[in-house]
Amino acid sequence: MDGNVPRATVPEVPSSTCIMVARESFSRWPAALEHMAGSVPSATRLIAVDGGSPPAIRRELGRLAPRHDVLLLETDEVLGPHTARAAAVPHVTTEFTVFIDNDAFGDEKWLETLQDAAEQTGAWAVGPIYSIGHPDEGRVHMAGGRNQLVDRDGTLDLVERHLFSEAELVATLGRVTRGPTELIEFHCVLVRTCVLETVPLDPAYRSLLEHNAFCLRVREAGGEVWLEPASRVTYCPVMEPTSEDLRYFRRRWSRSWNSASARHFAGEFGIAERRVLQLDTFRFASEYRLHGSRTERLLALTPNWVRRRAVAGLVGLERRLAVAMPAVDPEPLPELRVVHRPSWHEVVPSR
Numbered sequence: 001m002d003g004n005v006p007r008a009t010v011p012e013v014p015s016s017t018c019i020m021v022a023r024e025s026f027s028r029w030p031a032a033l034e035h036m037a038g039s040v041p042s043a044t045r046l047i048a049v050d051g052g053s054p055p056a057i058r059r060e061l062g063r064l065a066p067r068h069d070v071l072l073l074e075t076d077e078v079l080g081p082h083t084a085r086a087a088a089v090p091h092v093t094t095e096f097t098v099f100i101d102n103d104a105f106g107d108e109k110w111l112e113t114l115q116d117a118a119e120q121t122g123a124w125a126v127g128p129i130y131s132i133g134h135p136d137e138g139r140v141h142m143a144g145g146r147n148q149l150v151d152r153d154g155t156l157d158l159v160e161r162h163l164f165s166e167a168e169l170v171a172t173l174g175r176v177t178r179g180p181t182e183l184i185e186f187h188c189v190l191v192r193t194c195v196l197e198t199v200p201l202d203p204a205y206r207s208l209l210e211h212n213a214f215c216l217r218v219r220e221a222g223g224e225v226w227l228e229p230a231s232r233v234t235y236c237p238v239m240e241p242t243s244e245d246l247r248y249f250r251r252r253w254s255r256s257w258n259s260a261s262a263r264h265f266a267g268e269f270g271i272a273e274r275r276v277l278q279l280d281t282f283r284f285a286s287e288y289r290l291h292g293s294r295t296e297r298l299l300a301l302t303p304n305w306v307r308r309r310a311v312a313g314l315v316g317l318e319r320r321l322a323v324a325m326p327a328v329d330p331e332p333l334p335e336l337r338v339v340h341r342p343s344w345h346e347v348v349p350s351r
Helices: 027-041 055-070 081-091 110-121 169-173 209-220 243-252 255-269 273-277 280-288 294-299 305-322
Strands: 014-021 045-051 072-077 096-101 103-108 125-132 140-142 145-151 155-162 179-181 188-192 225-235 335-338
Touching: 014 027, 014 081, 014 110, 027 055, 027 103, 045 055, 045 081, 055 072, 055 335, 072 081, 081 096, 096 103, 096 110, 110 125, 110 188, 110 225, 125 169, 125 209, 145 209, 155 255, 155 273, 169 225, 169 335, 209 225, 209 255, 255 273, 255 280
Parallel strands: 014 045, 014 096, 045 072, 125 225
Antiparallel strands: 072 335, 096 188, 103 225, 125 140, 125 188, 145 155, 179 225
């Protein structure tokens, strides 16, 4: 090829497809979608999966999809994040699939950096440093982590730990380097698309432990999960949720979904249910689901020691209720409507 050919005449070959789904709210959808579209290479393919968003958000997504050549898929069902991700995977034909939540915002070149790491290391999955709050706050949510099944006196347990959680970002960047890790999260992760045939996403994880299960299965299959600290993605929870946000939030972190996820993990990895329900992950979800509730507002008026004891009691109650709940069969993947078909999209046969 003539080296003098202008770059504009040489089409970029798409390497990645980004799939954006709702994590726990709807309000940030438009801003997150626009940010993603503006922060990735122009050849990157974009998919947004809308499961039950309110009419105003749905209209805005419908307006943005043609502007940014996004494959917009929707259903009237309220979808858990992992169900939405799994339902979108059949539309991917690129080498890499990137999963990102609708409240996550990447720094400049966040995607190129993840992709370079995968290409240079052979990693099956690569995650960035996750910060939390406003991007300017510089507070770490997670920079890799521990994720191991261990035998304790004949009883199998999961050991999970988020590294550098709540640390200052600037200080953390000087202490971490690109390398293998045991844990990333689905706030944002780049995965080799072929890996999703060996380790498919499991929609039975409706609210919890999907990242633990995926990382364990990748390593069991002989692959590696890597951290690329040169890429940073910020998880920005909605601080003033709308009533629609709260309705989805309560469903997404509901007792039934938390219990079903914990039980599925226990069954998949041979851990006693009671051990899974004792994990910090379940405690977090049980406490976190109080966000925006009348109970949370009342507890905010009490002394710290009263609040701590009340929350501990509520978490204990959640565990007991989870044990008593009947098992829930996994739901089939939903049929998604194509609201906007971009220029690159091929028709996917019905399942």
